[in-house]
Amino acid sequence: MKKALKIVACLLIALTVALATNVSNASAQPAACDKSSAPTCQTIVYPGDCQEVPLPGYNLAEIKIALPPGTGVPGIYPPPKIFYNIDIPDTEVSAQLNLAATATYTFNPLSKSQGIVCNDLYPIAPGYPMPFTLSWKNIPPQ
Numbered sequence: 189m190k191k192a193l194k195i196v197a198c199l200l201i202a203l204t205v206a207l208a209t210n211v212s213n214a215s216a217q218p219a220a221c222d223k224s225s226a227p228t229c230q231t232i233v234y235p236g237d238c239q240e241v242p243l244p245g246y247n248l249a250e251i252k253i254a255l256p257p258g259t260g261v262p263g264i265y266p267p268p269k270i271f272y273n274i275d276i277p278d279t280e281v282s283a284q285l286n287l288a289a290t291a292t293y294t295f296n297p298l299s300k301s302q303g304i305v306c307n308d309l310y311p312i313a314p315g316y317p318m319p320f321t322l323s324w325k326n327i328p329p330q
Contacts, residue, residue, distance in 0.1 A: 203224045221326075232256050235317040236309035240302060241276070247298035247324035248276065251305065254290040256321045261267075261287060268276050271311035276303025284313050285320075298327055 192301055221229040223280065226249075233239050242248040253272055255261075270285040276299050285291050305322055 199251060207221045226325065226327050230321060230323045230325060232319050233305065233307040233322050234319045235271075235307045238304050238306040239322055240304055241322075242299070242326040244302070244304070245329070247300050247329055248295055248303070249298055249325040249327045250295065250323075251293040252290060252323040253285060253305070253320050255287045259319065261318070262316065263314055266314040268318045269311075269313070269315040271308035271313070271315070271317050272320065273306045273308055274303065275306075277301040279303070282308070284311065284315065285301070287318065300329070 195261065219229040219231040221227040221243065227243065227246075229241075229243065231239055231252065241251065253270065268287060270287065272281075272283060272285070272291075274281040274293065278301075279293075279295075279299065283291065283295070305324075307317065307320060309317060311317060
């Protein structure tokens with residue numbers, strides 16, 4: 189009986205956390221970009237949000253996806269993961285990432301098309317979706 193109560197309590201905590209973080213406006217926070225001629229941009233993408241890459245008028249050289257520094261991780265089962273989709277012409281990725289890892293995608297040749305990176309709100313694999321930091325390198329056309 190105690191074990192069943194513990195399981196129910198964990199499920200209620202997970203549901204409360206999921207409902208509290210499930211406020212989405214379907215777009216990521218404004219991206220912060222450095223002022224160089226080939227700017228690197230960074231933003232946090234929450235579950236259900238998306239970010240267009242690269243900046244308009246630039247080519248895409250690289251994408252990095254990782255857990256934002258200092259993010260609290262709920263101790264629930266199944267463990268939280270980062271679930272994401274990358275949809276750029278000629279490149280389509282749907283993946284999950286362990287919270288301790290960083291995913292890096294390097295484009296050679298550079299991607300000349302506008303694409304989108306999304307934090308998957310309804311992943312097909314078990315796990316609680318977490319926000320992630322998205323960084324991307326923009327290269328001016330030559």
